[in-house]
Amino acid sequence: MKLKFVExxxxxxxxxxxxxxxxxxFASIIWTIARTGFPSLTWExxxxxxxxxxxxxxxxxxxxxxxxxxxxxxxSTLLGLAISIPIVFYINVYLKxxxxxxYFARLSFxxxxxxxxxxxxxxxxxxxxxxxxxxxxxxxxxxITLLIIPIFVRSMDEVAKSVSKDLLDAAYSLGATKLESxxxxxxxxxxxxxxxTLLSVGRAIGDAAGVLxxxxxxxxxxxxxxxxxxTLPLSVFFQLSSPIPEVRERAYAAxxxxxxxxxxxxxxxxxxxxxxxxxxxx
Amino acid sequence: MFATxxxxxxxxxxxxxxxxxxxxxxxxxVLKVGxxxxxxxxxxxxxxxxxxxxxxxxxxxxxxxxxxxxxxGPSGCGKSTLLKTINRLIDDSEKxxxxxxxxxxxxxxxxxxxxxxxxRRKMGLLSQxxxxxxxxxFDNITFGCKLHGVRNKKQLKQIVEENLRAxxxxxxxxxxxxxxxxxxxxxxxQRLCLARGLAIKPQFILGDESTSALDPIxxxxxxxxxxxxxxxxxxxxxxxxxxxxxxxxxxxxFIYLGEVVESGPAKELFNAPKHELTxxxxxxxxx
Ligand SMILES: Nc1ncnc2c1ncn2[C@@H]1O[C@H](COP(=O)(O)OP(=O)(O)O)[C@@H](O)[C@H]1O
Ligand SMILES: [Mg+2]
Numbered sequence: 001m002k003l004k005f006v007e008x009x010x011x012x013x014x015x016x017x018x019x020x021x022x023x024x025x026f027a028s029i030i031w032t033i034a035r036t037g038f039p040s041l042t043w044e045x046x047x048x049x050x051x052x053x054x055x056x057x058x059x060x061x062x063x064x065x066x067x068x069x070x071x072x073x074x075x076s077t078l079l080g081l082a083i084s085i086p087i088v089f090y091i092n093v094y095l096k097x098x099x100x101x102x103y104f105a106r107l108s109f110x111x112x113x114x115x116x117x118x119x120x121x122x123x124x125x126x127x128x129x130x131x132x133x134x135x136x137x138x139x140x141x142x143x144i145t146l147l148i149i150p151i152f153v154r155s156m157d158e159v160a161k162s163v164s165k166d167l168l169d170a171a172y173s174l175g176a177t178k179l180e181s182x183x184x185x186x187x188x189x190x191x192x193x194x195x196x197t198l199l200s201v202g203r204a205i206g207d208a209a210g211v212l213x214x215x216x217x218x219x220x221x222x223x224x225x226x227x228x229x230x231t232l233p234l235s236v237f238f239q240l241s242s243p244i245p246e247v248r249e250r251a252y253a254a255x256x257x258x259x260x261x262x263x264x265x266x267x268x269x270x271x272x273x274x275x276x277x278x279x280x281x282x
Numbered sequence: 283m284f285a286t287x288x289x290x291x292x293x294x295x296x297x298x299x300x301x302x303x304x305x306x307x308x309x310x311x312v313l314k315v316g317x318x319x320x321x322x323x324x325x326x327x328x329x330x331x332x333x334x335x336x337x338x339x340x341x342x343x344x345x346x347x348x349x350x351x352x353x354x355g356p357s358g359c360g361k362s363t364l365l366k367t368i369n370r371l372i373d374d375s376e377k378x379x380x381x382x383x384x385x386x387x388x389x390x391x392x393x394x395x396x397x398x399x400x401x402r403r404k405m406g407l408l409s410q411x412x413x414x415x416x417x418x419x420f421d422n423i424t425f426g427c428k429l430h431g432v433r434n435k436k437q438l439k440q441i442v443e444e445n446l447r448a449x450x451x452x453x454x455x456x457x458x459x460x461x462x463x464x465x466x467x468x469x470x471x472q473r474l475c476l477a478r479g480l481a482i483k484p485q486f487i488l489g490d491e492s493t494s495a496l497d498p499i500x501x502x503x504x505x506x507x508x509x510x511x512x513x514x515x516x517x518x519x520x521x522x523x524x525x526x527x528x529x530x531x532x533x534x535x536f537i538y539l540g541e542v543v544e545s546g547p548a549k550e551l552f553n554a555p556k557h558e559l560t561x562x563x564x565x566x567x568x569x
Binding site: 096097098164166167168169170171172173174175176177180184187188278279280281282 | 369371374376399400402403405406407409411413415416417418425426429462463475478479482
């Protein structure tokens with residue numbers, strides 16, 4: 001009796017500790033970035049392109065990277081959704097539970113999930129060289145799309161798998177075709193799709209290695225798909241490697257901005273997800 | 283009447299088959315109101331197996347319209363499988379083999395050129411647990427009608443009211459039609475599912491232990507609805523509570539290990555079972 005009580009207390013304590021460690025890391029990351037970056041996070045920083053000598057501590061901002069990142073994330077999220085949703089429906093509605101194709105599809109996505117983004121980048125780079133393409137917005141969009149498809153598919157698949165067969169049967173018995181029944185499943189897994197989108201956006205906006213060889217870097221905002229595009233993570237990387245302290249501070253400001261964008265997206269995402277869950281059947 | 287090769291009736295609309303019920307001399311058919319000729323379900327020599335598991339064996343049955351037919355039998359004997367075979371939900375199971383014929387409206391539903399959605403529309407299915415669709419109460423009812431081309435807003439509203447009334451749910455939900463279906467109680471959800479099934483204008487209502495997950499009051503409510511609905515529909519219920527079958531069945535089919543042991547009018551089967559197994563089952567030797 002007594003021993004059980006002690007045991008309970010110890011494990012309870014361990015759980016609280018583990019949670020606190022994570023919170024601690026989160027807080028200290030935010031603190032480090034904010035403390036160094038906040039003074040440099042001026043209106044000029046977010047509203048202007050890099051001026052001459054920006055990387056030597058002179059004036060200008062990182063609007064090029066903000067715009068490039070948002071363009072790439074927006075486009076690749078849409079593309080990723082458009083490709084992943086049909087895959088998830090094919091695996092879960094069209095293929096039977098014990099289907100070998102479904103098994104291999106899931107396995108492949110698990111493997112793709114674990115491949116580091118630098119490999120995606122290198123792979124895309126080889127292909128781009130083969131076709132004689134230069135670094136461009138399009139290259140960045142494609143590689144980030146490839147990178148987030150496994151995240152999309154696997155996280156939506158987990159949710160779609162848990163949809164009961166009875167729900168499909170209910171739709172079928174009303175005379176719905178498979179495609180029409182997918183519409184029902186879509187409503188049921190809408191919150192899961194929203195969560196998957198949040199995860200993917202977070203990964204997409206923060207990825208540096210994938211876009212390094214494919215999107216390149218530029219001081220301008222791209223106006224066409226074949227122009228190179230700057231991104232926030234690379235902007236952080238380049239400025240952080242500068243010997244000039246002022247530029248390094250700006251790297252923290254850029255990182256802070258990146259974090260704020262992810263945070264805002266996550267919070268709004270959570271709010272929206274709540275609304276999607278309204279009609280879900282438990 | 284069933285002598286007509288089913289291939290000729292393959293695309294016969296219910297209205298078309300009603301015409302087929304009249305003789306060529308134009309003599310009007312002697313029929314009760316609401317009863318369509320040929321809308322019995324006729325199962326002949328049906329065998330269903332999943333993998334190596336031979337689940338239904340040589341089933342021969344006629345399920346009448348405007349009556350409640352209860353399928354009884356111990357659990358695992360194949361009652362649900364039979365029901366799923368009747369509306370072809372069984373199609374989606376793995377490694378399933380169906381042999382034999384099920385004729386509805388003079389059409390073998392396992393015929394080659396049959397559209398499965400067309401078959402399923404003829405039946406409203408009520409499952410064991412209520413499965414509302416993840417949408418509002420209103421949209422649950424209109425989902426099926428919209429699939430089949432009803433778009434007119436006014437008409438849809440009318441359909442919603444009509445079928446919610448038929449399922450005895452209207453008064454409880456008329457002020458919150460756009461609330462999520464999941465906000466209803468389990469008993470209400472089951473009536474919603476019934477209303478949803480009725481909205482596609484089926485000829486048959488199929489129920490698979492549809493009251494077993496409900497509290498006694500909701501359960502009785504649904505039971506009474508079935509009795510009312512048999513005026514317009516053929517009702518086929520799987521039940522493993524014998525008392526329910528006693529209360530509402532007109533016909534009873536007793537299945538044991540995938541075979542029909544005995545079937546017939548409820549009174550006869552309950553009062554004077556012919557088969558030894560039926561006697562034992564009814565007296566509770568096994569269940
Ligand atoms: N998808 C399936 N795969 C394999 N066996 C099944 C499947 N569905 C049902 N069965 C088997 O078929 C038999 C009849 O099942 P079921 O029709 O659900 O019985 P009941 O509804 O009378 O309880 C059971 O032995 C069950 O194990
Ligand atoms: Mg069953």
